Amino acid sequence: MINTPLKSAFCIIAGVASAGAAAQETDPPLAPPSCDYGSASAEAAPELAQFDFLIGDFTITGRVWTDGAWGPEITAPRARLVGRYILGGRVIQDEWYDNDPGQNPASTRGVTTRIYDAKKGEWSVSWTSADRPVITRLKVGMEDGEFVMRTVDPEAPNYDAVFERDGPDRWTRTAFRTAEDGTRTNIWQAIATRIPCPAE
Numbered sequence: 001m002i003n004t005p006l007k008s009a010f011c012i013i014a015g016v017a018s019a020g021a022a023a024q025e026t027d028p029p030l031a032p033p034s035c036d037y038g039s040a041s042a043e044a045a046p047e048l049a050q051f052d053f054l055i056g057d058f059t060i061t062g063r064v065w066t067d068g069a070w071g072p073e074i075t076a077p078r079a080r081l082v083g084r085y086i087l088g089g090r091v092i093q094d095e096w097y098d099n100d101p102g103q104n105p106a107s108t109r110g111v112t113t114r115i116y117d118a119k120k121g122e123w124s125v126s127w128t129s130a131d132r133p134v135i136t137r138l139k140v141g142m143e144d145g146e147f148v149m150r151t152v153d154p155e156a157p158n159y160d161a162v163f164e165r166d167g168p169d170r171w172t173r174t175a176f177r178t179a180e181d182g183t184r185t186n187i188w189q190a191i192a193t194r195i196p197c198p199a200e
C-alpha cells in the first residue's frame with residue numbers, strides 16, 4: 001500500500017509467493033484480537049450499517065489477478081484489519097497493518113475513517129498512513145448492484161475497489177483499475193476472516 005493498501009496487498013500476495021508452507025509453519029503467531037470494538041449509536045445514520053462488516057478483528061490473506069483468473073490464495077505473511085465504532089458510535093474507523101503486529105510489531109500501518117453525511121446523503125471516507133501522512137479522500141456507493149469505493153483525489157494512488165460480504169465472519173475487497181473506455185480489470189483481492197474473541 002506506497003505505503004497504501006495497494007502496495008501492501010502486493011507485499012502480502014506477490015512478495016511471499018516463494019515462501020511456501022514451510023514459512024507458514026515458522027511464522028510468529030498472530031496478535032490476539034482486541035475484542036473492544038464499541039457499538040453503533042442509536043442516533044447514527046442507518047447507512048452506517050453498510051460498513052458494519054468491518055467491525056471486528058480480521059486476518060487478511062489475498063490473491064492476484066493474473067492472465068484473466070485469480071491466482072492461489074497466499075496466506076503468509078498476513079495483513080491485519082481492526083474495525084471499531086468511534087466518536088460515540090457514529091463513525092467507523094479501521095486500522096490497517098501491512099503485516100500482522102504479532103508477526104511484525106513495526107509493520108507499516110494506516111487508518112480509514114468512514115462517516116455518513118445524512119444531510120448530503122453521501123459517505124465521507126478518508127485514508128492516511130503513518131508512513132505517508134497525506135489524507136486521501138474516497139467516495140463510496142452502489143454501482144450496478146456493487147458496493148464500490150473510488151478515489152476522489154486525482155493525484156492520490158488508485159484505491160478503487162469493490163467490497164463484498166461473504167458471510168458474518170468473512171468479506172473481500174477486490175481492487176480494480178478502470179480504463180478510459182470504462183473497462184474494469186481486477187488487480188488483487190484481500191480476503192478478510194474474523195479472528196474470534198476468546199469468549200466467542
